[in-house]
Amino acid sequence: MKTNKFFFLFFLITAFVLNQNIFAQSDREKVTSFDSQFKQYENAIKNAASLDECNIIGENIEKLRVEFADSKTLIEKSLQINYDEEFLKIERALEVRKGDFTQIVQLTTEVGSLKDKVSELSQQNEGLISQIKQLNIRTAKDAATIASLTRLVSQLRSNIEQRDELVRGIVDSLLQEFVKTPGTLNDAEKQAIYKRVDNGNLFYNIERTISDNVQFMKVTQMKAEDLSKMKEQYKDFNKVWRQVGPKLAEVYLNRRDKAAQVANIDAMFTDWNIRINDEMWGQVNKLFRDYKLALLPFKGGEQFVNSVTSFVDDEIKNYGVKSKTESENTFYAFTDSVYFKTVQPVWVPVLIENNLMTEANKDSVEKRIATWKEKVAPASKMNWVYIVSGVVIIALFIAYFMKGKKKQVTFDEKKEDQA
Amino acid sequence: MRFQKYSSALLLLIISACSSLTLKPADYSWPIENVLKVDNKGFVEEQRYSFTLKVKALFYEEFKDSTNFSGKEIRLIRDKVGFIYITGKEFKNVYVFAVEENGMDLENKILITETGLSSPMFNQKSPNIELLDNSNKYLLNNEGIVR
Numbered sequence: 001m002k003t004n005k006f007f008f009l010f011f012l013i014t015a016f017v018l019n020q021n022i023f024a025q026s027d028r029e030k031v032t033s034f035d036s037q038f039k040q041y042e043n044a045i046k047n048a049a050s051l052d053e054c055n056i057i058g059e060n061i062e063k064l065r066v067e068f069a070d071s072k073t074l075i076e077k078s079l080q081i082n083y084d085e086e087f088l089k090i091e092r093a094l095e096v097r098k099g100d101f102t103q104i105v106q107l108t109t110e111v112g113s114l115k116d117k118v119s120e121l122s123q124q125n126e127g128l129i130s131q132i133k134q135l136n137i138r139t140a141k142d143a144a145t146i147a148s149l150t151r152l153v154s155q156l157r158s159n160i161e162q163r164d165e166l167v168r169g170i171v172d173s174l175l176q177e178f179v180k181t182p183g184t185l186n187d188a189e190k191q192a193i194y195k196r197v198d199n200g201n202l203f204y205n206i207e208r209t210i211s212d213n214v215q216f217m218k219v220t221q222m223k224a225e226d227l228s229k230m231k232e233q234y235k236d237f238n239k240v241w242r243q244v245g246p247k248l249a250e251v252y253l254n255r256r257d258k259a260a261q262v263a264n265i266d267a268m269f270t271d272w273n274i275r276i277n278d279e280m281w282g283q284v285n286k287l288f289r290d291y292k293l294a295l296l297p298f299k300g301g302e303q304f305v306n307s308v309t310s311f312v313d314d315e316i317k318n319y320g321v322k323s324k325t326e327s328e329n330t331f332y333a334f335t336d337s338v339y340f341k342t343v344q345p346v347w348v349p350v351l352i353e354n355n356l357m358t359e360a361n362k363d364s365v366e367k368r369i370a371t372w373k374e375k376v377a378p379a380s381k382m383n384w385v386y387i388v389s390g391v392v393i394i395a396l397f398i399a400y401f402m403k404g405k406k407k408q409v410t411f412d413e414k415k416e417d418q419a
Numbered sequence: 420m421r422f423q424k425y426s427s428a429l430l431l432l433i434i435s436a437c438s439s440l441t442l443k444p445a446d447y448s449w450p451i452e453n454v455l456k457v458d459n460k461g462f463v464e465e466q467r468y469s470f471t472l473k474v475k476a477l478f479y480e481e482f483k484d485s486t487n488f489s490g491k492e493i494r495l496i497r498d499k500v501g502f503i504y505i506t507g508k509e510f511k512n513v514y515v516f517a518v519e520e521n522g523m524d525l526e527n528k529i530l531i532t533e534t535g536l537s538s539p540m541f542n543q544k545s546p547n548i549e550l551l552d553n554s555n556k557y558l559l560n561n562e563g564i565v566r
Contacts, residue, residue, distance in 0.1 A: 026540035026551060028451040077450035 049188035301357030447501035452541035496541035
């Protein structure tokens with residue numbers, strides 16, 4: 001019993017001494033500890049990667065406020081701050097950061113639903129492309145087949161457009177994220193990007209968008225306006241990708257597979273552009289081929305000028321060698337049926353707009369055609385006959401009126417004399 | 420009688436001319452101590468109250484060695500009256516200084532322990548200064564240990 005009492009007393013004394021030691025804390029240490037914890041939470045708010053993290057920081061801030069409430073005056077004097085105002089400020093900063101994540105959660109949900117729509121459209125597109133291919137293979141196309149083809153192509157075009165827009169939305173939201181955090185990204189920001197890229201299945205969807213557009217070009221016959229529209233889509237999408245791509249490459253610097261995917265998408269964009277350009281020039285080539293005008297193949301403005309020049313030069317050289325009718329037929333097919341009918345009004349503006357040819361190229365082509373015209377179909381002598389005849393008719397007309405006027409004057413003079 | 424009157428008036432005039440203006444009360448106390456590192460020239464620089472101080476002589480006074488000061492830390496705190504208390508690790512004393520023009524004058528040298536302080540810390544316990552050294556606690560003023 002005595003021993004128990006002794007131990008109890010010993011425990012009490014020890015607790016008292018320890019208690020004294022616990023309270024024997026330097027005020028400076030207290031202030032430093034408060035200051036460093038406060039700064040730590042300020043940084044934590046900036047680097048927070050999720051709403052949950054923000055909530056934990058909020059709890060810690062509250063604990064800090066309670067823990068140091070007794071030292072409020074000391075802290076205020078030492079750090080020359082207003083304790084309550086500092087907490088209000090940090091809480092406001094936390095609320096702002098929470099707001100970012102609320103938006104991100106909303107966007108993630110939106111991206112999630114977009115992802116589903118994108119997958120659905122991608123599947124539909126695959127089916128449509130396959131159906132169009134099958135219908136194209138049929139050699140004899142009846143009215144029903146053609147109608148079916150037209151309907152499928154139109155549906156595919158609309159699907160691709162919708163899907164492009166959805167994927168573009170995902171990329172845009174990612175771009176906003178990069179804009180919000182310019183400069184080098186910290187680990188938390190990188191994690192957020194990884195999450196969003198994975199959530200939106202971004203890389204796959206971009207690749208799919210490009211390949212579907214390329215497929216669409218392959219299975220359908222595109223008009224100038226279709227290609228022009230696709231080129232616009234390419235430009236818009238590529239512009240955004242050029243902003244996002246390098247950032248993603250930086251984020252994925254240490255993940256070889258993803259870095260390779262970023263590089264692959266770069267290459268796919270380049271390929272898409274080349275294919276659109278080739279398709280445009282291919283369509284122009286085809287217009288000449290359809291009239292059996294054997295121009296050298298061309299894939300650019302200069303090449304087009306050279307090809308036309310070479311063709312026209314040959315025609316001029318062969319004028320007199322070939323029959324006159326043959327030369328004239330070629331000339332009229334080239335000018336009236338192809339160049340001035342379709343190439344100049346429909347394709348040239350699109351090509352110039354997309355920097356595939358220049359005004360100077362167009363002038364060169366048209367000058368060459370004018371030279372050819374001088375040789376093959378010069379302004380005929382008949383034209384001069386018409387001009388001279390016209391001049392003579394006008395002269396006679398004027399003379400007739402002049403004569404009539406003179407007669408009237410004479411008649412008036414006679415009347416005056418009689419009076 | 421007239422002479423007495425004149426002389427007392429003159430005395431009053433002289434006394435009033437000599438009296439200086441005094442502003443009271445004042446509180447010079449720092450809320451917390453400052454821990455400053457001595458540079459290789461023997462100076463410490465205080466950021467908040469913005470002053471520099473050469474403490475080479477203090478090290479000579481404490482350790483009888485005026486060469487071994489570079490990189491060492493000293494702790495300073497000012498009490499309500501305006502005295503500055505300085506000590507540091509391995510110091511046996513706390514030095515109490517009064518601020519004077521272009522320097523500080525030693526007011527008191529308070530012996531704390533013959534073995535030297537192992538981790539001294541000052542707290543402001545106005546009007547006194549508290550010195551903590553591990554579990555030891557001392558209450559000081561410019562005249563010495565209060566408790």
